[in-house]
Amino acid sequence: MAERSGREPLSRGFWSDTLSRLRRDPTTMAAIVVLGMLVGLALAADVLAQHLFRTSFSALDLPRSFDKPSLEEPRMWFGLDALGRSEVVRMLYGGRVSLFVGTFGSLVALTIGLAVGMTAGYFGGWWDDVAVWAITTIESIPLIYFLIMIGLYFRLDALSLTVFIGAIAWLGAANLARGQTISLREREYVTAARTIGASPWGIILRHIFPNVLPLMIVVLMLAVGGTILAESAISFLGFGIQPPQPSWGNMLSGATQYYFKGPHLILFPGAAITLTVLCVFLIGDGLRDALDPRLRGSESIARR
């Protein structure tokens, strides 16, 4: 990435180049707009529930449970659930959980992954052995089994689930950061910095980190999508976010009993997860292309 500035004399710098390439990509821009709207709706859940829908996520209306979606009043837009609670309001609050766990869970994962990956790659030795061992061990435990085990032994809420997912999901970022660091370590400018007496930590922070960062932003977007899927899956199984706190995943658990009465209770939360994750993945794809056009559409298996 460092070589490019020489070839493009009109370059306005790496990040503004990226931004202008991104602006010319309609799919990614559309995904950003849609995701922005979803985040806005989740953040505004309190205001909307109070002033537009005039109900809370836990207000029951038992006689009207399973009512189909209708336009008669705002709280009925997505219908009512098994206990007569407004589905649309519950989805606003559920979105908060999904987006919170997705964003912060993957940020935790990325931080751990970067710290472990860069230091393991730079210092090598026993620390690298330990890091590689930890990565191969944790990646050998299927994520869903890991989460079931944790959910069984501990009572999870949004915060603890975020920490647990982050503590498991750092492997991908660590692997990539480690690989990048190993190849950067031997570059001339790093050797030069070492020669003039720069400390290892200074080199990692000032020379390695800025070069690993662009790829990590792409990894972050993929991780957000993966984390949202993991949270919804474990909550769907009933070992994640616990009712009455709504999450898109736990709104779908028990759905198997409502196929006939409430198909809308399956369709709306499921579509919300799909739309969110799709946007995040599309943004990740677009960012990868914008950050480095040479990577466009590349999908390598063995050549790593």
Added chain:
Amino acid sequence: MGRFIVRRLLQAIPTVLGILVITFVLTRLSPSDPIALMYANQPEVSPEQLASIRETYGLNDPLPLQFVRWVGRVLTLDFGESFFYHRPVIELLAERIPNSLQLSLAGLLVAVLIGLPLGVLAALHRGRFPDHVIRVVSVSLNAVPDFFLGLLIILFFAINLRWLPAGSMNVVGEQCTFCWDRGWHLIGPVLLAATAGIAALPRFMRAEMIEILSQDYMRTARSKGLRERVVVARHAFRNALIPIVTLFGGVLTILVSGSVIIEVVFNWPGLGRLVFDAANAKDYPIVQAAVLFASLLLVLSYILRDLAYAWVDPRIKLGR
């Protein structure tokens, strides 16, 4: 090759040890007391009796000692007795594994039969309509949660159209493993099991095909006057398959992890469903044994993947 296999197997030992430590420590960190749970339905057992039971099970000994003793039992396949079924855990697992295997292998087969041709199609029509459609489908399938997809399959094909059953392995009263009835019940779950592969395989296959189609020997084959179909099928497709073989370690991961969701949604009495029911009943020994089993299966699949790499590309044997 023999030395490579031995070395790879030795490398797996620390990993297996790590898995054992994590499973053990998580169980012991848990705030709930297994002995209290075992006798939860028997109030006549006094606290003093519980304490003496705890002593006989060795739960008051130092943790490292408990760990060594536990590993010793695991090595002899003794995972204890289920709290709920009151039968050895290993028996319960063994009963369910064939059901999961049937589902997973059928899913893998369907994924390959659909995914690989789609990848070839995308590569041959690179940058044109079929390529775009396949890309969009694959990105979308990645974003759909598998439980939602399963619920949709049931909602449309079982509830609305009434083409498929809504779950379980056989109609009531029927007990057969290879018959039309089982096949009919397999369609839904197999479709779901195959989705991850159908989403991932075309992308890899496309990349491999594009790489190979630009090789010199493709031009040679064409200039020899071979028909395009022969060039693609015999020269490109078969060579592209080689690196794909190495992907199956990863595919096995998806099959192992996905089985819980698939079996829960379709009420399929396999290993995943057993774990789900056991976790709901707080039947710790089953969950612990199943997590160990699934993890060891993954370690094995990673070993097989690396052996496949080495078999395909002999340079790997010498490296590192």
